[in-house]
Amino acid sequence: MTAAPAPLPPLQVRESARARRVSLRVSATAGLEIVVPRGFAHAHIPAIVARHRAWIDAQWARLVALDRTLPARLELPATGEGWELLRRDGPQPRLRRQADALVIAGASDAEARVLLRRFLMAHARLRLGECLDAVATATGLRYTRLSIRAQRARWGSCSARGAISLNVKLLFLEPALLRHVLVHELCHTVHLDHSPAFWALVARHDPDWSTRRAQLRAIAARLPPWLDV
Template structure:
């Protein structure tokens, strides 16, 4: 989240609705997004009145309920708590997380097919989630950077640099200078889908749009790309809520 965005966790309508508000200096109007976990995010201008946000959400209840049904999400609030386990399908890892008091420290001990994470510090769920997000980005760099290099070698598509971040709405992106940005949330997807995203972004080093030439190139490199693109539209369901939302 950029410095221009201010997280403003606001539980609307009591415990029956999991709605959070994110105030953004870039926002010019109120907008809604429903996540696969059933959580609803309202993006609001910095000066938007709370009563206006309440009314906006109330006026869109039918749309919210329809979107939740499409995701198969419960209409009840799902609290975002620090996880007890982090499963990374992309690399077949399961990390058991334990919490304790003491000096602020996150210690990750690799093991067979994952490992254990011991996080000590304040018993603040927001702080704990923030530390785990940092660990997730580190794990993402360790996994995704060499994976991208390997796929680039296999496809003959070169890029200039790569960053791994925690993006809220994109799996990846490629700049005009061939710098690729990847979402650490890719670690929650199956390996075939991760590889497809890497191919997709590498193809943008040749074509910076989604025109016919771009899709022809993707089709040559990944013949099953149409099915993969369809799967990606629903793949956010695989990303745990704590990755993008703070505990309430």
């Protein structure tokens, strides 16, 4: 007898005016997200899912197997901050920040992870913004706007208009690695590609950039699993 296939993760389809092709993403919080160009015929979605079913099942199984237990203490090496994580009963899910603790009340484990990620997104907007401003001042490089995202693979990006996007996970890097990423993205405000001129500018402001780049690749696998979004 052939075993029945594992159930699909929760599915949501999102249309994007910026999308030029169909893309699939599997995450712990959103399940299976399929991004399609505006006006894409949704009747094609089942065939797309079937074609990528093996990849979807493998990604979902990996996420389910991860230990998503929240730590007893939250440490942010990038900024040198840390708080005890305290769980309390309560009528509804809520996170409250105290001087030396983050109190999560009325929340299941899954809800607690969502609350903590929301806190980190807001905190990253403030702290990473301060760090980016400091590096911009030190290097003389300027950007136009900052946004914070929670991506699995990319540490940051820069648009042709000088708008920089940073990954909330940068909070979990050591300061030297954070600065490397900030220098990298700020240099893209001058050279949007990865040309020799770009790397020369990076080297001017971050002489150890090649070492830092290798360290970044190694550290990605050691980030807390509950950060996956």
